[in-house]
Amino acid sequence: MNVTIIFELIATLFIGGCIGYFLSKSSLNKYRENKLKEAEDKAAAILKEGELKAENIKQEKMLQAKEKFLELKLQHEEQINQREKKMLEVEKRVKDKETKLNEELHQNNNQKKQLEQAINENLIKAESLTKKQAELNQMHQQQVEILEKISGYSAEDAKAELVEALKQEARSRAQAQIQAIVEEAQLNAKAEAKKIIVQTIQRVGTEQAIENSVSVFNIESDEIKGRIIGREGRNIRALEAVTGVEIIVDDTPEAILLSCFDPVRREVARLSLHRLVTDGRIHPARIEEIVAKTQQQIEEEIIEIGKKTIIDLGIHGLHPELVKMVGRMKYRSSYGQNLLQHSREVANIAGILASELGLNPKIAKRAGLLHDIGKVPEEESEYPHAILGMQWAEKYGENQTVVNAIGAHHDEIEMKSLIAPIIQVADAISGARPGARRQVVESYIQRLRDLENVALSFDGVNTAYAIQAGRELRVMVQSEKIDDQKASQLSFEISEKIQNELTYPGQVKVTVIRETRAVNIAR
Structure with a gap:
């Protein structure tokens, strides 16, 4: 009895389960069909929307292409206009050059004619000169023959004697020139030695040092x-x-x-x-x-x-x-x-x-x-x-x-x-050197003063400065009293007076400075 009941219960449960399974599967299929339909509708809507957007983009791109075409067309027309303008300018310059060349060609033709005329005239003059030269040569030959008869010398003998005399004169002049060159070389050697010594002194600067007891x-x-x-x-x-x-x-x-x-x-x-x-x-x-x-x-x-x-x-x-x-x-x-x-x-x-x-x-x-x-x-x-x-x-x-x-x-x-x-x-x-010893520095200062006083003794001199240890004298003159020519003469006269009246080592360079100044004030 109990076994039968158990089997009935198991059978009932099994049948109920099968029915539930088929019902759930049917429901799931129906749900899937609904979702699929919704997805298809949604995809159709997206496609439709994409087609609209693509159409709009297509219209915009076509519009932009038309605008770019118009812009390029305008640029092209502008370039063509500029090229035409340049071609017209070039054509004008070519025409101007052609006109100028024609003028120059005309002038050259005229000059060519003048030159041919001058050449013809010069040929005529050359023929005349040739005839006169022949006459002069003939007269010269006659005079030479007369001189040979009078002097008793032939032309060759006279030439030989003249050449010998010129040789003697050239030798004497060459000897004098050699002597002058030797003397100049000796003077230059002395001057160069003085220059080396003076440069050496100037490159060494020391203080004056005097010691007492x-x-x-x-x-x-x-x-x-x-x-x-x-x-x-x-x-x-x-x-x-x-x-x-x-x-x-x-x-x-x-x-x-x-x-x-x-x-x-x-x-x-x-x-x-x-x-x-x-x-x-x-x-x-x-x-x-x-x-x-x-x-x-x-x-x-x-x-x-x-x-x-x-x-x-x-x-x-x-x-x-x-x-x-x-x-x-x-x-x-x-x-x-x-x-x-x-x-x-x-x-x-x-x-x-x-x-x-x-x-x-x-x-x-x-x-x-x-x-x-x-x-x-x-x-x-x-x-x-x-x-x-x-x-x-x-x-x-x-x-x-x-x-x-x-x-x-x-x-x-x-x-x-x-x-x-x-x-x-x-x-x-x-x-x-100046300043080394007491007696030397005193005589040095006095020598500089004497140089300046010599320059100041001339009329028209404003100031005078002895510089470079007395080896140069700078003289400032009044421009209204001393012109350029007088400045050169004054420099010579001052150097002569220094040479005749003063005792100094080496040489003294006298520089006369004449200056004209024009001064105005902008207010």
Whole structure:
């Protein structure tokens, strides 16, 4: 019973399931058909809309194409018009040139006719001249024959004698010309040598250096003078004894004079006094201690000065003793001229001269720096300073050319190289240049004044300036009184007066300047 019921239930469920399946499948198919129809309608609408849009785009593109066509057509017509205009202009120019060529052709034809007429006239004149030339030749031959009969010389003999006379005259003139050329060459050589020396002087600029034998030590108050003198003068006596310098304490306010011909000792005394006054402890034992330290400092400073000098001049491999002598030259003077500054100047001048003459400038600089080391001996010597310097240079292994130049720069020994006369010339230039020594600078200034006064003595001269160390005189004249011709004459007259009345080295160039100015003011 129960089994039957179960089977009935299973059968009922199975039949119900089948019916449901078929019903759902039918419903799904119907739904799919509806959706498909809706999609087809929608696709048809999109296609219709696309066709409308395509038609609109087609209409727009056609309209744009028509507008572009019209624009291109207008541009084409404009280009055609411009080309026609240019062709008309070219055609006009061609016609103008053709007209001009026709005119020129007409003128050329006329000139051709005139030229043919002139040629015919010249041919007629040439025939006439040929006849006259033949007549002249015949007359000349007759005259020659007459002269031969009168003189007894044939034409060939006369020619030979004339040629010989011309040869003699040419030889004499050639000899005179050769002599003039030789003299001119000598003058040019002298002028060129002067030019080299003058250029060398101008390329070396040094300060005026004048040394005295007295130094001034400034103090803050006169009370310090008493402390320097000390009780019964023992401080000042001790200071003079250890330094070798005379210390002058007088009524000069706030100053003490240090007198000594040895600048090194004078500098030691000055620095020692400065240290003692600054320290405040002044007594004989302290004085000896300070002076000893100052001497050591000066010795070190001398070596540093020597090293710096040779570095500045580009000199290498100098013996330490020679370096020390170079440094000592700072504290020596010769005829009022600082010896180190003089030696540096001689070295520079000698180097430039050697370069101008194609020699070794380094050797020349070395000899120029060392040429006066014989003036700085630590002890007195009976030898001249040139010989003493030569001996020291040889002792410390200097080049023989340098040794000879040092010894020969005052002609104590024979010169053996071209460097020696260069050192001699450079030494003379340095000693004689304006400003080197007191007596030289005074005469130099007076010579410049004399040059200017000579120019100012002429009528029409406004101002005159002596420039380039007196080698040129610039003269400014009044334009209303002196014209161009008178300016040239004035220059000659001034140069003649300078040559006749003044004494000067080298030559003086006189330049007369005449200037006319027109000045207006725009307001």
